[in-house]
Amino acid sequence: MTGDPDEALLARVAKGDPAAVRALMARKLPRILSLAQRMLGDPAEAEDVAQETFVRIWKQAPKWKPGEAKFDTWLHRVALNLCYDRLRRRREIATDAPPEQVDEGPAPDRRLLAADTSVRVSGALQRLPERQREAVVLCHYQELGNIEAAAIMGVSVEALESLLSRARRALRGALADMVER
Template sequence: MPFEAAPEASDEDLLMHYAAGDAHAARVLTARLAPGVYRCAVRMLGDAAEAEDVTQDAMLRLWRQAPNWEHGRAQPSTWLYRVASNLCLDRLRRKTTQPWPEGFDPASQAPSTQDRMEQAERVTALKQALGALPERQRQAVILRHIEGLTNPEVAAVMELSVEAVESLTTRGRRGLKGLLAGARDKLGFGDG
């Protein structure tokens, strides 16, 4: 008989519980990991529907992997981000259009119309600048600075060394700075 994993259990423990037949563990792990994977996919693809597909596909691959999961070898979140990032990169390579189509505008929580318009301008400028970066730099910047993964986590996701990730993110930030240089003050990006 399956046992219910506690919501505070580690990702790896939840995955092991799911492999042992605990559906509750799968719900807890999905609620914990899927939103971040979805946000990352939206940022990489610029398309919410495609991001949902990628998130679902990545989660299904995690569930299929659960019975064979080697405890202590990798974190499920790192593995999941790697799978989702690779799925996104595959989709981007198949596309012949811009990675972020015209009209894409993530929902804003700004309280006023003016704030929403300013935020939309910043989002548009940032997505265009991110879209102009080489794929690997874009992926590293999104994972590190937008999703908040640590350099070692990004390295695991991208299957690179930490030094290579640091180099990619440095070049990506430098590229973004150059691409946004003319509009920094207008857009409120400051000196960062």
């Protein structure tokens, strides 16, 4: 064992153990869905990315070499690459249709304000450059440490901190009027 908490489970997945597949899905799916949702801003696309990520895990598990990389780092990188593929395709297909919004019906003022805040923050996050968005999502929403997030992104910790700093400044500027309320 290399100290990777997922190594034994991944070895069982490689042997085709259905219980191991379910356990790995239960352990990792919520975070991957959250990551994809924040990167793409679309729940249906996020589900597609999560599904494709786990298909790749299932296919690659027999080839996994313990100790070469931490499984969680590889998992996040696969999910991020799939998100970037979708974001590239979006740029190639121009659309004038606004994104679908779920109407949750009437709600108390606080819930409406929270929903408005969430939409504004999500919108501001979507307008960040991809690398800055990736840094924010990994560190703030996925709650990864700077060292692990930098490894996933393939940058130094200093470069990650620079991306985070620029992203925070941009978000502060985009959301400044909310703070004044």
